[in-house]
Amino acid sequence: MKIELNRDFIDQLKELIEQKADQDIIQIISELHAADIAEIMEELDSDEAQYLFLLLDGELASDVLLEIPEADQRRFLRGLPPDVIAHRFIEFMESDDAADVMADLDEDVQDEVLQHIDDKEQAGDIADLLEYDEDTAGGIMAKELVAVNENWTVQTCLKEISIQAEDIDEIYYVYVVDDNFFLKGVLSLKMLIMKPTHTVIKSMVTEDAHFVRTDASQEEVAQVMEKYDLVALPVVDQIGRLKGRITIDDVLDIIREEADKDYQMASGISGDVEAGDNVFQRAWTRIPWLFIGMIGGIIGAGVLGSHSSQLQQIPAMAFFIPLIAAMAGNVGVQSSSIIVQSIASGTRSFDSVGRKLVKELSVAFSTALLFSVLIFMYNFFFTGNMRLTYSVSITLFIVMVFASLFGTLIPLVLNKLKIDPAVATGPFITTTNDILGLLIYMTVAQMFFKIL
Amino acid sequence: MKIELNRDFIDQLKELIEQKADQDIIQIISELHAADIAEIMEELDSDEAQYLFLLLDGELASDVLLEIPEADQRRFLRGLPPDVIAHRFIEFMESDDAADVMADLDEDVQDEVLQHIDDKEQAGDIADLLEYDEDTAGGIMAKELVAVNENWTVQTCLKEISIQAEDIDEIYYVYVVDDNFFLKGVLSLKMLIMKPTHTVIKSMVTEDAHFVRTDASQEEVAQVMEKYDLVALPVVDQIGRLKGRITIDDVLDIIREEADKDYQMASGISGDVEAGDNVFQRAWTRIPWLFIGMIGGIIGAGVLGSHSSQLQQIPAMAFFIPLIAAMAGNVGVQSSSIIVQSIASGTRSFDSVGRKLVKELSVAFSTALLFSVLIFMYNFFFTGNMRLTYSVSITLFIVMVFASLFGTLIPLVLNKLKIDPAVATGPFITTTNDILGLLIYMTVAQMFFKIL
Numbered sequence: 001m002k003i004e005l006n007r008d009f010i011d012q013l014k015e016l017i018e019q020k021a022d023q024d025i026i027q028i029i030s031e032l033h034a035a036d037i038a039e040i041m042e043e044l045d046s047d048e049a050q051y052l053f054l055l056l057d058g059e060l061a062s063d064v065l066l067e068i069p070e071a072d073q074r075r076f077l078r079g080l081p082p083d084v085i086a087h088r089f090i091e092f093m094e095s096d097d098a099a100d101v102m103a104d105l106d107e108d109v110q111d112e113v114l115q116h117i118d119d120k121e122q123a124g125d126i127a128d129l130l131e132y133d134e135d136t137a138g139g140i141m142a143k144e145l146v147a148v149n150e151n152w153t154v155q156t157c158l159k160e161i162s163i164q165a166e167d168i169d170e171i172y173y174v175y176v177v178d179d180n181f182f183l184k185g186v187l188s189l190k191m192l193i194m195k196p197t198h199t200v201i202k203s204m205v206t207e208d209a210h211f212v213r214t215d216a217s218q219e220e221v222a223q224v225m226e227k228y229d230l231v232a233l234p235v236v237d238q239i240g241r242l243k244g245r246i247t248i249d250d251v252l253d254i255i256r257e258e259a260d261k262d263y264q265m266a267s268g269i270s271g272d273v274e275a276g277d278n279v280f281q282r283a284w285t286r287i288p289w290l291f292i293g294m295i296g297g298i299i300g301a302g303v304l305g306s307h308s309s310q311l312q313q314i315p316a317m318a319f320f321i322p323l324i325a326a327m328a329g330n331v332g333v334q335s336s337s338i339i340v341q342s343i344a345s346g347t348r349s350f351d352s353v354g355r356k357l358v359k360e361l362s363v364a365f366s367t368a369l370l371f372s373v374l375i376f377m378y379n380f381f382f383t384g385n386m387r388l389t390y391s392v393s394i395t396l397f398i399v400m401v402f403a404s405l406f407g408t409l410i411p412l413v414l415n416k417l418k419i420d421p422a423v424a425t426g427p428f429i430t431t432t433n434d435i436l437g438l439l440i441y442m443t444v445a446q447m448f449f450k451i452l
Numbered sequence: 453m454k455i456e457l458n459r460d461f462i463d464q465l466k467e468l469i470e471q472k473a474d475q476d477i478i479q480i481i482s483e484l485h486a487a488d489i490a491e492i493m494e495e496l497d498s499d500e501a502q503y504l505f506l507l508l509d510g511e512l513a514s515d516v517l518l519e520i521p522e523a524d525q526r527r528f529l530r531g532l533p534p535d536v537i538a539h540r541f542i543e544f545m546e547s548d549d550a551a552d553v554m555a556d557l558d559e560d561v562q563d564e565v566l567q568h569i570d571d572k573e574q575a576g577d578i579a580d581l582l583e584y585d586e587d588t589a590g591g592i593m594a595k596e597l598v599a600v601n602e603n604w605t606v607q608t609c610l611k612e613i614s615i616q617a618e619d620i621d622e623i624y625y626v627y628v629v630d631d632n633f634f635l636k637g638v639l640s641l642k643m644l645i646m647k648p649t650h651t652v653i654k655s656m657v658t659e660d661a662h663f664v665r666t667d668a669s670q671e672e673v674a675q676v677m678e679k680y681d682l683v684a685l686p687v688v689d690q691i692g693r694l695k696g697r698i699t700i701d702d703v704l705d706i707i708r709e710e711a712d713k714d715y716q717m718a719s720g721i722s723g724d725v726e727a728g729d730n731v732f733q734r735a736w737t738r739i740p741w742l743f744i745g746m747i748g749g750i751i752g753a754g755v756l757g758s759h760s761s762q763l764q765q766i767p768a769m770a771f772f773i774p775l776i777a778a779m780a781g782n783v784g785v786q787s788s789s790i791i792v793q794s795i796a797s798g799t800r801s802f803d804s805v806g807r808k809l810v811k812e813l814s815v816a817f818s819t820a821l822l823f824s825v826l827i828f829m830y831n832f833f834f835t836g837n838m839r840l841t842y843s844v845s846i847t848l849f850i851v852m853v854f855a856s857l858f859g860t861l862i863p864l865v866l867n868k869l870k871i872d873p874a875v876a877t878g879p880f881i882t883t884t885n886d887i888l889g890l891l892i893y894m895t896v897a898q899m900f901f902k903i904l
Contacts, residue, residue, distance in 0.1 A: 033660075033680060035679045035680055158645060161642075161645060162645055162646045165642055165645075165646060168642075170640060170642065170683075171640075171641070171642045172624060172683065188622060188623075189623070189641040189642070189645070190613075190617050190620075190622065190623045190641070193610060193613060193614055193617075193641070193645075194614045194617060208485075226704055226708070227487045228485060228487055229701040231622075231624065231683045231700060231701075248683060248700050248704075249681040249683075252678055252700075252704065252707070255704070255707065255708065255711075256678070256707065256711075259707075259708075259711035259715070260793060262715060263711070263714060263715055263718065263789060263793065264789065264793075266715065266718055266719060266789075267718060267785050267786055267788075267789030267790075267877070268782050268785060268786050269786055269789065269790070279811070279814045279815055279818060280818075282811070282815045283815045283818050283819050283822075286783075286786050286815070286819060287819060287822070289782060289786075290779065290782055290783065290786075290819060290823060291823075293778045293779055293782045294775065294779065294823055294826065294827065296774075296775075296778060297772070297774055297775025297776075297778050297779065298775065298827075298830060300771075300774035300775060300778075301771035301772050301774070301775060302771075304770060304771040304773075304774075305768065305771050308767055308768075308771075311767055311770055312767055315760055315763055315764055315767075316757065316760075318756060318763055318770035318773065319752070319753035319754075319756040319757050319760075320749070320753050321770065321773045321774060322748075322749055322752035322753070322756075322773060322774075322777050322886050322890060323746065323748075323749025323750065323752060323753060324749075325774050325777060325778070326745045326748060326749050326752075326777070326781075326882065326883065326886055327742065327745055327746065327749065329778075329781070329882065330720050330741060330742055330745045330879050330882070331738075331742065333719050333720060333878065333879075334719055334720050334721055334738050334741075334742075336719075337715060337716065337718075337719030337721065338719075338721070341712060341715060341716075359731070359734070362731045363731055363734045363735045363738070366731060366732075366735050367735050367738060367739060367742060370735075370739070371742060371743075371746055374746065375746065375750075378750060425719070426785065427782050427785075430778065430781065430782070430882075431778065434774050434778055438774060
């Protein structure tokens with residue numbers, strides 16, 4: 001029954017596209033879910049993908065458009081006239097998806113597309129949504145929702161729902177409003193089905209419905225929905241009037257996106273890496289951190305250069321440079337990522353910075369002690385040079401404690417300054433700690449050269 | 453109306469707990485959502501938290517128990533007799549949550565708790581769920597669901613739903629089964645409300661409902677629900693009989709957990725880091741990677757030691773060791789994280805390993821060329837030593853290409869071997885690339901010392 005999506009299928013499809021066997025292609029493709037078609041398109045080269053895409057009709061075409069990477073969306077739409085964009089794609093979409101797609105178009109194209117939308121209510125909804133900042137609740141929400149008046153009965157409600165729900169893919173909750181559209185509460189469809197039909201809505205509503213304001217950040221939206229296990233969340237304006245609703249699938253995308261961003265930041269990659277990006281764009285996302293790493297390396301060379309007398313006296317000191325640098329980097333990354341994660345997942349900011357530091361430092365002290373004893377024993381038994389043995393193990397202890405301290409403090413400080421603390425993970429911490437480690441190493445060595 | 457959850461509130465609560473002002477505490481706390489109470493408990497010390505927890509009654513107590521970290525769950529439950537666990541907590545929970553909590557208890561305690569559950573159907577459901585592996589669809593699913601027979605009419609359905617739905621928090625979909633409970637399709641409540649009441653269910657069901665088998669991995673479950681934007685997913689057994697359903701909130705937890713795990717792995721932290729963990733446990737999660745880093749550092753020292761003649765001839769060579777090591781590490785981390793992410797997010801494995809490699813290598817070549825030219829110019833103008841200048845920049849080029857190659861290949865190979873590719877990120881890549889970088893540096897230098 002279901003088509004197996006594998007290499008053979010892709011090859012067969014490529015052949016059909018080359019033969020321009022449109023009917024066969026349509027027959028195969030139309031059985032698939034939009035998300036599957038989007039996945040297939042990523043395996044085709046861009047001309048094949050475009051050819052396939054233009055064979056799709058109405059609803060399916062617009063569904064597929066929403067599933068492909070944004071870079072491809074832009075490329076496909078760029079060549080199309082505004083009326084085609086309106087009639088073939090936008091008119092089939094819910095308002096939030098339509099606004100997302102439109103937001104990527106030039107402003108004059110946006111205006112023309114809006115004028116070509118036949119349903120003026122839909123055009124108005126999209127225009128409203130385009131006003132909001134993309135990263136806020138207003139920018140994520142859809143205007144399509146089922147709202148019922150608090151004075152209605154269950155029976156009136158159910159009738160009204162079946163009218164309003166025509167345009168909506170899925171209803172999870174029904175929003176209860178007063179005559180001025182102020183949000184009064186939330187009802188699940190289940191509650192409506194289970195109550196006697198003459199019950200007045202007002203009597204069923206509980207007061208503690210969760211909602212966000214249109215200007216709430218997308219992180220806040222995600223945190224509220226995740227914390228309270230909601231599948232949809234109403235959005236209200238400054239004075240509490242119902243403006244839209246956000247569904248869990250959009251929030252899932254945000255959570256995935258944030259996690260990916262933090263992960264990439266920790267790996268020294270800036271900006272989006274989309275499947276369609278070319279070599280130059282891919283390289284570009286990596287160059288900034290590599291450049292910082294190189295500058296760090298050059299500074300490190302400077303530090304070593306200005307302490308070259310120690311290195312000349314005991315050449316074996318140079319052998320342990322990679323060890324000191326690596327341990328500093330690893331400890332720093334560990335500490336910073338713990339803090340960044342706790343900042344990212346924490347909804348509220350209780351002032352426990354002090355406690356966090358104390359916890360981190362006690363971990364740092366114990367691990368630093370362990371590893372400096374280990375390296376002391378190694379050098380004592382295998383190298384036999386006491387100056388080197390002392391220098392390396394004392395350096396390692398100091399470096400590990402400092403690396404941990406910096407790894408903890410920098411994200412906390414950045415967060416206080418309203419800068420995304422995730423920038424202080426990965427290569428940034430590694431680089432600063434490398435330099436720090438070398439400085440400490442050379443300073444400690446200098447001291448021991450004077451004493452011993 | 454809503455209580456502001458801030459430091460002052462916590463301090464006030466701590467004081468009330470100290471005074472044992474139970475009534476006041478209950479009054480304040482009972483207005484809050486379980487997730488908020490759990491958050492507050494994390495800010496209290498463990499005795500205060502336990503005191504607060506034991507003041508909560510029935511439903512709320514069990515809701516809070518589900519929101520607190522697993523380590524705390526275990527600690528709270530450890531001291532309680534099986535009948536209390538059954539009557540005060542388990543009996544209020546849906547089967548999936550109950551099974552999750554029970555899974556952490558010792559097996560003999562599990563048996564006793566099951567015997568104390570008065571509702572034998574619930575006990576049976578929990579016992580069934582405990583049979584499944586925790587990381588599979590069977591281990592995540594709940595048994596509570598609304599199932600309707602395909603031969604019923606909409607009217608019969610709605611009546612049946614209002615009976616079955618009593619025990620269920622939220623219904624999103626209704627599952628259609630035949631007489632033998634084989635899954636035949638999925639209906640949304642919306643569809644039921646909108647059809648005439650005499651419609652036979654069979655005629656409304658579409659054939660392409662998404663489902664998973666009980667033995668599907670939790671990653672697969674998350675991928676299916678995320679890809680097709682589902683809020684609930686039915687789970688069937690080997691022959692297709694409906695066994696349970698998974699809701700989006702559980703999947704959200706899984707996605708968050710997986711993202712956290714990958715992030716921690718990339719940061720060199722193994723195992724869970726929960727807020728309640730003590731210093732020893734926290735240190736323990738970091739020691740493995742630090743140990744690997746130290747071994748790497750010692751091997752690096754060995755590599756340098758066996759090439760000490762080059763270092764003695766041009767001591768300035770040592771200055772660039774941190775730069776080579778850092779660039780190798782950074783490039784390796786970038787490449788591996790890109791691959792790990794694409795493996796983690798990809799549903800299907802089209803055999804495009806070759807293409808991935810080609811893409812990565814072209815990025816590697818261009819960035820390697822850029823940075824080796826930059827470092828060539830730096831050394832040419834500022835150090836003036838041609839042997840050093842050539843050695844460093846040629847080394848950098850080779851190292852960056854190799855680091856990228858390894859960063860790409862190792863996760864791909866691990867994935868083929870069914871090992872989580874995420875282990876090959878962070879410190880692991882950094883450490884291997886450090887050693888590799890040093891080896892190449894010394895080898896290239898040796899060559900140039902012979903030629904120039």
